[in-house]
Amino acid sequence: MGRASPFRRRARRALGNPVLARNVLRATDTSLAHRREVVAERPDWEDLRERAAALRRHTLARLDRYLREFAENARARGVQVHAARDARAAARLVSELARRKGATRILKAKSMATEEIELNAALARRGFRPLETDLGEYIVQLAGERPSHLTAPALHRSAEEIRDLFLREGVIREGTALPRDRRALARRLSLSARETLRSRLLEADLGVTGANFLVAETGTVVLVENEGNIRFTTTTPPVVVAVAGIDKVIPRLADLGILLPLLTRSATGQRAAAGVSLLSGGPGERHVVLLDNGRTRMLADPEDREILACIRCGACLNTCPVYRSVGGHAYGWIYPGPIGALLAPLLRGRGEDWELPFASTLCGACAEICPVKIPLHEHLLRLRARAARAGRRGIGERIGFRAFRFLAGREDRFRLAARLARRMEGPLLRLGLLAAWTAAREAPRMARPAFHEMRGDHGPAAS
């Protein structure tokens, strides 16, 4: 068999790590259980989903108009709005701003857009080290890792692992008495992180956030949080910049009435988030960077466009049997799970990203749970076909299909191949690709006798 692909190698590593498997399963199970409870309280849940899906599709079909409206209204409130064509341009805009302002203390709130543009690395190249203020992001920053989930960046880490990390990094002093009970330990760890972060939250030169939504009608940046760190990040520093994908725009403030309940219930199983900030202009200097980075290309295709309806709740990750087995890092980019398997090839588009649509059972659980009703499994199938057309599948698979076409193209060849295959099927199934395929699936046995043998040499039945 050929060399395993990057995804397979990472997935195999993840599967060989029982601690990771336990952490991911425990966290996703908890999220799903909380979600189930709060969704059951809303008899209008399906109606909400329908309305949200229609709203997102309406907006994306007119995104140029709503983006213009957002930019005009934000500028009217004193916000400086910038457009970034790609990740590099967006990272340059923010790091240039940090340099111009002489920022030495930079606070960062959790944001997938800033992960997408690899902002921390870009800032580090200029000598800045921003402080992640979200607990999960702080943990992965200390560990030198990427987030492994859209809404719970450190979901792959157990409380015990975080305790060891905090001890190693001096967040907790050696010799401190810590509870053994996991819940009590988790609480103690978050308090320790808060104590360490608090003093640094009060003194900052620049705040960097993402955005959950951008309201066109009012030029407002909407940020949802549970820890209060976003309030600090957007109020302590004199200069604040929000980096947001252009797909984050929604038409009206009233649309939050549909989207926020869906987001918080799907993401964390909460009726409402602890805090929602609606930032329309100052105080201080405000910037918004509107990130394209492949989204315009997706918008141009009516089918790809539907994927941009995603509100990054992370529920499809929690329910996906593949994500639940291998966790987020196996996907190789910052967007994992079913939505990541679509966004990675379409936004980043590296060769290895095109393998991700194949990393799915196509069970459809992701589409069932998605609050904005994206038929994720259908898009995964569609991208598989696109990958196959572009010849991005492995050489072994292509040879296999060509061989089948050759054998099935003529009856005498097909009969001979079927006879041989029946004799050899046991050993054949233990070979190369077939062995890999049957390792996790039961291969149907060949019929004895075959249908063409039962009907003898009479040829096809007359219709």
Ligand code: SF4
């Ligand atoms: S695709 Fe749907 S379920 Fe998945 S993160 Fe986006 S909104 Fe949530």
